Amino acid sequence: MGFDPRHWSGGRSEQRVTSNVEALLAENDALRREVLRLNSELDRLQRQQRQRFRTETTSHRSWSEPSAQAPPRISSHQVQAWGQSLSQQPGWSVLRQRGLESLIDQLNRSSFPSHLTLEQRLDRLVPGLGTDLRVAVGSKASKQTTAVLAAFAMFGVRASEWLDEDPRRVVEQLRQHQEQFSSKRQGRRTRSDQRRTDRVDFGHPRDPRIAALDVLGLDANASLSEIKQAHRKLVKQHHPDLGGSAEAFRRVNEAYQRLVN
Structure with a gap:
């Protein structure tokens, strides 16, 4: 069953047709073997590349992690x-x-x-x-x-x-x-005496909430949202690490804690 070109002369000599087909088949086998070799070489190169990538990733991770070999920021x-x-x-x-x-x-x-x-x-x-x-x-x-x-x-x-x-x-x-x-x-004792007098206003105790709102620059009807907004603004303004006053920074935080608690 089927057609075998080697058995067809086509008006030409049978030997010539047969030899041409056999040469094509031999060339096809050679090409198939070359493709297999190239695929094998490609697999080998891909394995090497994956191994090299894992090695480089590990080396980069160990360098980026803090270690005794990292140069100090201050000597x-x-x-x-x-x-x-x-x-x-x-x-x-x-x-x-x-x-x-x-x-x-x-x-x-x-x-x-x-x-x-x-x-x-x-x-x-x-x-x-x-x-x-x-x-x-x-x-x-x-x-x-x-x-x-x-x-x-x-x-x-x-x-x-x-x-x-x-x-x-x-x-x-x-x-x-x-x-x-x-x-x-x-002057700690003098200031403590002043704080006691500050708590008295015309014979009435001074409201700690009002005093805290004064520190934040707010009125008595300020909402929680306004308190938080004023606190964030003043903290940035008086932060010691940004050149602000440490004492003012402390007063702002104490006033905020008093209001939210």
Whole structure:
């Protein structure tokens, strides 16, 4: 059954037709074997490419993860250079290491949230920054290294710019903050007496809610939405890390907590 061209002469010699068909069949077999070889080579190359991609992905992941080999954001050499530069500025002799340590503690407690340490606060702003700063400072704190830490507590992530470009201003700001906190400690009893008198207005107790609304710049009929909006605006305005007043930032948060609670 079927037609076999090798058995058809077509008016030509049978030998010539047969030889041509056999050559075509042999060429077809050769092409089939070449296709199989190419497919096998393609499979091998694809396996190599997949393996290389997995290797490169693993290497990239291990590099992007924090490790001891990653370059620190702050080095001990930088901290030493900053401390040396600060010690040469006017007003440096007025600063005291214990006062700077107290200043750092006060600035941390007046920040939000207040329970975070300086290292934790900086790590929240820039991952790894606070940890690198602690390692660069080391375990033996001096007046110079404490002043560098106080600068970061005061200026936040912008402290390195201030230390590099205007160390004179940094010392001046540290001196002013240290004097402010010192005067607050000395006048604590007087301020507490003033707070007690503030609670009395023409013989009537002062409403804590009204006082909190005054801090946020709102009237007595302010809604919860207006309270939240005013709080967000004032927090951005007075945030210490953005150059605002730490004391004002604390008062705004206390007023907000009093109103929402």
